[in-house]
Amino acid sequence: MTTRVLDITKLYEAEHGRLRSFVRWIVGNPATAEDVVQQAFANLLDRLDDKTPNSAYVVQAVRNLALNHLRDARRRADIEISDADLADIADLRPTPETVVLYRSELRRLLEAVAALPPRRREAFVFNKIEGLSYDEVAERMGISRNTVITLVVTAMAELDRRI
Template identity: 65%
Template sequence: MDTQTANVAKLYETEHTRLRSIVRRLIGNSTIAEDVVQQAFTNILARTEFETGVNFAYVRQAVRNLALNHLRDVRRRREAELTGVELDTIADGRPSPEMTVLYRSELRRLLQAVAELPARRRETFMLNKVEGLSYDEIAVRMGVSRNTVISQIVAAMLALDQRLAQS
């Protein structure tokens, strides 16, 4: 064992308890505090060369940095993780099979009612509600006034409302 390793080992023996106490105050867990102190000494020993002399202040700073890194990592994990309880309370955004059947049935009824509209009214309705054209765009395309477009869409909505209410 070389002198630097012997110095680090002696420092570990004499200051281990004090360093663990510092980390325990920061983290609040004595088991993790023990792990952090051991990791700091392992990191120091793993270095191939020591640019500075290894003393208590150097080791204390290394231990403190590892403790702060641990707290930051725990905070990040806590933000990213969902517990089992939270997973159970998240609603599935997809409709149930029963609702899918119901929606498809309603869509069929609506499409049938739209198909039964007079041709001009149906075209006006589809251009506005399906293709998303404005009243002015529909008026230009169909060669009619804006008021005619509005009245055709209103009439289509009333007819659809009545037809769907009957079924």
Template identity: 55%
Template sequence: MATRALSISRLYGHERDRLRAIARRILGDPVTAEDLVQQAFVNLLGRSSHAEPPPVSQAYITAAVRNLTLNHLRNAKRHGEVALDDAAMAAIPAPVASPEDTVIHRAELRRLLKAIEALPRRRRQVFVLSRLAGLSYAQIAGRMGISRNTVISQIASAMADLDRALG
């Protein structure tokens, strides 16, 4: 096994640039080409433990990289993937809310905060610790000195109260 891994490592060192060039010619994307070459070698290493592992040869790994590259193209077409370079990504404007959307969202947030404020004290504490502070039910129970089931019950009641308040 160690000898086989060493052979695969040597093959990677000798063939990596040539295989990247093949994948890059097919894809036109050097980053994805590098990823696919690495994936081919990872696959080869993973198959080393099989009863009959594939050969560690230039021909085998070339075919593997070519197949992975073609599969990637096929999947990209099926899923409508679009590759953008760094310049194209930089040209995409960041989504900015319109002034109207900002006013609407702020009003909704004020309504939500008022509804949370109106919850009974313990229910509000449990809700805030869970939903805003991100604590687990067990952490809340330990911090507040109540059972986990009480935490669950308080959160369910808080959600129902907020649903009614925000209608």
């Protein structure tokens, strides 16, 4: 072995753990970090000049390889989704049948709400649809909080029976 190879071997032994931790921090994967560090030292061995790199040079080389790996991984992620894979991805939009069913249920609910007695309907709409508290509904309607609670509970029970 040449002195250059021995120097690179010593540098590898001295810096390997620190470099692997550094790359793991960048890429987030221990196995990839190990591969990147080994690739950096393999690249150093392939260089033709006789100059042995210092620690700062190796850190920069490892950092560049790690960033290249991230860039390439993002590029592959953008490219690797085929049409067949896209067809297997579930569509989160409701089916037309579900939309019709929901609209039908909403229509039934609105008809049932419209059929409630006026005060009961008003208390229910203020509380359950507009989101007002019992106290706010009581203030708007000019009645007590307990009356509002009674109106809303009675309205919900009647809606439950109708629907």
